[in-house]
Amino acid sequence: MAWVLLGACRTDMHVQPRYKSLEPSPFFDDGRSARPLVEGTVARGHLRIDEHLYTGKVNGVDVDTFPFPMDRAMLERGRERFNIFCSPCHDRTGSGNGIIPQRGFRHPPSNHIDRLRKAPVGHFFDVITNGFGAMYSFASRIPPRDRWAIVAYIRVLQLSENATMADVPPEARVQLQREGP
Amino acid sequence: MAQIFHRSTNILSRLTIYGALFILAGLVWAAYIIYSSPYFTEVNVARQQPVPFSHKHHVSGLGLDCRFCHTSVEESSFAGIPPTETCMTCHSQIWSDSPMLEPVRASYRNNTSLEWTRVYQLPGYAYFNHSIHLNKGIGCSTCHGRVDRMPLTYRENPMQMQWCLDCHRNVERYVRPREDVFKMDYVPPGDQLALGEKLVKEYKIQKLTDCTTCHR
Structure with a gap:
């Protein structure tokens, strides 16, 4: 009787004739159901005509301005994204002593050296977008606006690592002195 | 014609009918147990993967955020x-000659997919x-x-x-x-x-x- 009942079980709703994300496909030569974009395709709303926003350069030169205004929310977004994607190597302060270099990856320079403090923001955007030295490109992982938020947060870190007591608002000084940096 | 079964066999037939209820209930119970067991649900069963990737090492050992990958x-x-590029972000230099990671490097070299088993x-x-x-x-x-x-x-x-x-x-x-x-x-x-x-x-x-x- 059990076999009669089990015979009613079918799986054609369970396994439907469609691809789930990244499912293998015997139809395509490379075995992937996820197809790469046909070269030259632009998704609606994704045309990259704003050179400043998408490359960090204007006429091939690194820009030193942000393509959109930076507010507190954007800086906090930058902090969050920096901590996710950059801190494994660059450390949460940007010192370059993250856990990955400690395990043998080539040490990145500190973000607080003179050269990088003077570098225009477009330089950082370019490094995130195209990689630099041993660092891979993060373009596929971090969308452009988030990259700019990270760049702004790097500027915040640079400021914080070179701040003096005079930069601290008077009402916060007591607390800072009590708790230490 | 003489009776084939002795009168006492009546009790056997009654017991059988009565017992069948328990057998049926037992079958339903067994089906439920099998259906909710790891054999069926795969709970706590680690699947075979092309590379023995450890979340423990990458998350609590190194402190990577879930969203990094x-x-x-x-x-x-x-x-x-994550695409193989994400793995190679670190493994281009770390454990870069480990035989365990050869499938990752091969995937990167040949532009072929690493075929993970979905959990x-x-x-x-x-x-x-x-x-x-x-x-x-x-x-x-x-x-x-x-x-x-x-x-x-x-x-x-x-x-x-x-x-x-x-x-x-x-x-x-x-x-x-x-x-x-x-x-x-x-x-x-x-x-x-x-x-x-x-x-x-x-x-x-x-x-x-x-x-x-x-x-x-």
């Missing part, structure tokens, strides 16, 4: 399995979206367990409808503040129900038990 989890239904798999008739769960305050560990303690990845929960509904009917028992959804070591506070009810209102969590919520 699962980049689309906040915006998409699919959390995203969490839903049937075709169930719709699921990662991003809405995160944005409404359901943490990774609520469904996936302490991934940061899994040397090899296994399924923490049975993925059966009853399990989904347990949360969909009682969201206030599981919801947490949005800023904590990626915290693996999150422990619900003592007053979870009070917090949960507050968050359900704040995040405007709607009725979640319509059939069409998941079967659409």
Whole structure:
């Protein structure tokens, strides 16, 4: 009787004739159901005509301005994204002593050296977008606006690592002195 | 004609009819046990993978955020399995001659896919979206367990409808503040129900038990 009942079980709703994300496909030569974009395709709303926003350069030169205004929310977004994607190597302060270099990856320079403090923001955007030295490109992982938020947060870190007591608002000084940096 | 069966066999037939009830009940019970056992649900069963990837090492050992690899989890239904490029971001220099990682390097060299075995798999008739769960305050560990303690990845929960509904009917028992959804070591506070009810209102969590919520 059990076999009669089990015979009613079918799986054609369970396994439907469609691809789930990244499912293998015997139809395509490379075995992937996820197809790469046909070269030259632009998704609606994704045309990259704003050179400043998408490359960090204007006429091939690194820009030193942000393509959109930076507010507190954007800086906090930058902090969050920096901590996710950059801190494994660059450390949460940007010192370059993250856990990955400690395990043998080539040490990145500190973000607080003179050269990088003077570098225009477009330089950082370019490094995130195209990689630099041993660092891979993060373009596929971090969308452009988030990259700019990270760049702004790097500027915040640079400021914080070179701040003096005079930069601290008077009402916060007591607390800072009590708790230490 | 003489009776074939002696009168005393009547008791046997009665017992058999009576006993059949227990046998049937036993069969139903056994089916339920098998259906909810790891044999069927694959809970706690680590699957064979091309590379013995350890979430424990990468998450609690190195402190990587979930989103370093699962980049689309906040915006998409699919959390995203990282492309080989993500692995090679570090493994171009670290463990770069380890034989264990040869499939990763081969994938990168030849532009072929690493074929991981899916650990969490839903049937075709169930719709699921990662991003809405995160944005409404359901943490990774609520469904996936302490991934940061899994040397090899296994399924923490049975993925059966009853399990989904347990949360969909009682969201206030599981919801947490949005800023904590990626915290693996999150422990619900003592007053979870009070917090949960507050968050359900704040995040405007709607009725979640319509059939069409998941079967659409």
